[in-house]
Amino acid sequence: MKPLRALSRYSFTALAVLIALAAASLPARAVTVQEEIDLGKKIHAEILKQNQLYPDESAQKEMQQYGQNLAKGVKRTEIPYHFYILKDNDFNAFSIPGGYVYFTDRLWRVLRKDERIGVIGHEITHVDRRHAIDMMLDQQRRQIWLSVLLAAARANNTWGNIAGMAEQMYTLKYSRADEQQADEGAVDLCQKAGYNPAGILLAMYKIKRFEDESGGAPPKIFSDHPPTKERQQYITSLLQSKGIPVPPENVQEQPNPYRIGQVTSVNGNSISFTSSKPLQPGNTVWVMRNGWDFYYEKRTPVPMARAVVKSVGSTVNADVWVISSVQKAQVAKDMEVYDPPMPSPERGIGTLRPISREAGGLGRLMLNARPQRFERFLAYQAVWNNDRTQLVNDSVGYLVITNESSETGYQPITRLKYSYAPMDQNSVLVKLDDPDQQRWVGPVISIGKSSQAIEIMPSRQLSSGKTYEVLYPAWNKDDTYRKRVVGTARLQSTDKKVVLKITSFSSGWSMADIQNGFDVYEVK
Missing domain, CATH: 2.40.10 (Thrombin, subunit H)
Structure with a gap:
């Protein structure tokens, strides 16, 4: 799939544009509901130009269902609401004026039902209470830019022109009062719709764990919000004041039984480690670090790097490839090494064998029969499933034969999500069946x-x-x-x-x- 883009530019820029819009209470220039809706449509169109929708239709329908049920409790009922999950690996959710609410697919998959609903309610409240458009400039500049922006919204101007003007002038940051109001709104909307009103607090538990794991930096969903711990305390007090039971923060420990050794030294992209079981050159093992499971609910060893054995002696020597989602972390001495169960090998018609790490990702074709020019193959290896609970076979690359007389005569492409499993490292080649x-x-x-x-x-x-x-x-x-x-x-x-x-x-x-x-x- 395409490289992932950060969504924050759209959430912050889109809202920054609307800082120039006057608050409804200001006599200088009231913003009509229709103007807000029209501008929201333009911002939404630009977001969809730059980002793909998450292809899971059942997830999209689920978000629509939760969102529409929550939106029945808003104050400004004339605003139509729309809910979308965008394909992106950021931990993010945001809303824009005009009734548009977005989740990234990673945040959607990490959160459970009650947590998702709580965050949706929070974002709906930002729209319902006009938090973005009520952030304004001084009277004179507000009137000038208001006319320009609303004229652009009515005309067929591109969003890039509007964003270019606004991005240079404004930086958005919600106030503590706005954030507290959005949290209150999430609780209120959930109660009205018959959902768990503590969902936003359950989500905050996970946000705080993500923040701690990232070295104290909050995820983008709350990067401009008050400190997470402060918000947890406020939401807890809010629930207690309403007589709503406060769910405990239950943290479980999940040990991994497949530990075989420990890293003894690190030298660039190579490591040495001890092993309690016999290994052979070419075997694959995994370096893990202590962290959270995919759902940020259990403390458990988390896959950090793939290690392929090079030689065996008093210690085992291996090349390592760091998993892209944890690139900021470094393989270090004393990290633990695991050998979890491998899936049965994929059935193919050959393999792609390594030449050297310096060969630029090209491997040596080892096929059962001489290939034909323009034959196409998928390269399979054992990789971690989406929630990192087990190893599965999946395609890590794709190649087209361009010179049938050469062992390296092919055009390859690596699947970015599995960059830790290079296709030249003993991938099984399966002929592509293309209808x-x-x-x-x-x-x-x-x-x-x-x-x-x-x-x-x-x-x-x-x-x-x-x-x-x-x-x-x-x-x-x-x-x-x-x-x-x-x-x-x-x-x-x-x-x-x-x-x-x-x-x-x-x-x-x-x-x-x-x-x-x-x-x-x-x-x-």
Whole structure:
């Protein structure tokens, strides 16, 4: 999938624009509900241009259901509410005026039902109480920028123009009073809708654990809020004043029975460690650190790095690859080493063997039969599942044979989420079964970002009168053709190189996201 973008620019910038809007109580220029709704639509459209929706339709429906039930209790009933989960690995949720509330998929997956509902109620209250648009400049500047921004909202101006003006002038930070009001609103809306009114406190327990694990820095959801501990205390007092039972902060310990040793030394990307069981070169083990499980509910050893054994002596020597989600952490002496159960190997037609770490990610093709040019393979390895509870087989990379006579004659692309399991490290190769193979054209082999052009290695002759689509690889069965489309392109040149000009992008994609190894198809 595409590289992840931080969402905070949209939450803060969008709200910063609206600082220029006058509060409803000000006689200088009242902002009508319709103007707020119209501006919210423009901000929302820009967010969807820059970010992909989380593809889990059941999760989207669940958020809509919770949100609409909560929204029945708002004061400004004329505002229509909309709820979306965006595909992003940040720990974040935010809202914008006009009735739009967003979660990142990571936050959605980490929180449980009551916690999700509490956070949704908090964000709805920010909209309902006009917290963003009631943050204003002084009287004179407010009147000037109000006219400009509302004119832009009514016209067909791009959001980038509006954001460019506002981003230079304003920095948004909710007041303690606003945050307390949003927490009160979350409790009130949950009570009215028949949900657990303590959900926002349960969410705060997890936010604090995330904050502590990150070295004291709060996640983006509360980066400009009052300190988490202070908010926990306030919400606890609020619940008690309403006679609502305060849920205890239950923390469980979950030991891991697969410990085999301990790191004795670290040298760059290599480690030495002790082992209580015999290991062989090529074996994979895992360096773990003490932390929280995926849901921030249990203290447990957490996978930190993959280690592949190089040699065995009085200690075991191994190369390590740090898991991307914990890149800020460093493998260190005395960390523990584990050997959890591996899944049964994927059935394939060969493997990709390592040459050296300096080979730039290229491995040596070891196939059961000589490959054909333009054959396509997925590379499988054992990796951690989404909640890091067990190892599973999944595709870590994709390759297209470009020179059938060479052991390294292929165009590879690594799946970014599994960068800790490089595809050249003994991946099992499985031939790709593509139902759209007949219109597959070839892989991207070079990218001109400034010219918005791509060079491909074509498996067939292209036509200047046709439209082509650029797709990211089909990593699994859920990656349907339509979901994979990054953008469209037209033939630009066949002089020495076959070059396509990108003509449009799908929502959430840009030229910066296209990678060598992406697929190109002819449009039906």
